[in-house]
Amino acid sequence: MTTLFGEANARGDLVSGDKHVHMAAAPEAEGPPRQLPLDVPGFTGRRDVLDRLDGLLRTTGPAPVIIALTGMPGIGKTALAVHWAHLVSDHFPDGQIFIDLRGYARRGPVSPREALSQALRTLRVPSSRLPVEEDELAALYRSRLAGKRALIVLDDAASAQQVSPLLPGTSSCVVVVTARRRLTALVARWGARAMALDLLSPAEARDLVGEVAGRERTRREPDATADLVRMCARLPL
Known part of the structure; x- marks a missing residue:
């Protein structure tokens, strides 16, 4: 094949006179994020909650489905969220994002700006292109997820205020939030479906x-x- 600068061989290398220049192949685009932690081996119980979660996949509307799994420490919120996310991962070909918000960690919770930056890097936005302001980060995050079928798991949330900037603006996404406290503001303002986990039967x-x-x-x-x-x-x- 003849180019402006010489002949290109079958591999795409440039040949001009006695000069042979190897043209590096363009890097393959990375696939969508698959960030779910390892599923719990032999997960047992919670059939009623799993059925309710499955039912929400059939929900249609102008806003994303937001699910708030709440309960005391050790009740199995994260294990349930991760297990269900693995079960339905094929419904979300554009990726599964997992963010530990560290709501009750000794070093303190993750700020919304930190969480947004993490999510955007996961969505292939280089750190050098990340905005400084939280509002701009949130807008870019929503833009990246617009029209995508993605599942976002926000684990160990401290409050609705920590979670709100991480909500996508597209109805094709599903968000699962785990928290110790009932996130009433998330329910009241954003229509989250609250599911309080009780002890195992x-x-x-x-x-x-x-x-x-x-x-x-x-x-x-x-x-x-x-x-x-x-x-x-x-x-x-």
Whole structure:
């Protein structure tokens, strides 16, 4: 093939007279983000909540579906969010984003600006192109997600104020927020669906012990299994 600067061979290298210049291939575009943590092996229970979450995938409207999973520490909010996200990941071909907001970490929660910057880097925006102002970061974040089918998991939120700037503006996205406290402002202002997690049922707790200790063993030792369920207070810790 003849170009303005000489002949190009089959590999795209430029040949001009006795000079041969190797033209590096353009880097392949990176795929969409797949940031979900490892799913919990042998996840057990919460069938009713999983069914409710599945039902929300069929929700249509002008705004994104926002789900607030709340409950005490150790109740299994993150495990449930991650497990469900893996189950439905094929519904979100444009990516799954996971951000730990560190709502109750000793070093303090992640600021909205930090979280937005992290999300935008995940969406292939170079750090050198990130705006300084939080409002501009949020606008760019919404632009990047416009029309995309993406799942965003915001784990361990401290407040609705921390989460609000991270809400996309497109109805094709789904956001799952986990928090210890009920995020009433998120429900009132943005229409989030609140789901408060309770303790595992006795049957679910027994199933969980069986998953960990072995089902045959729990069948042989029902009294010891019941003791373990009581000791764990039906928390999936």
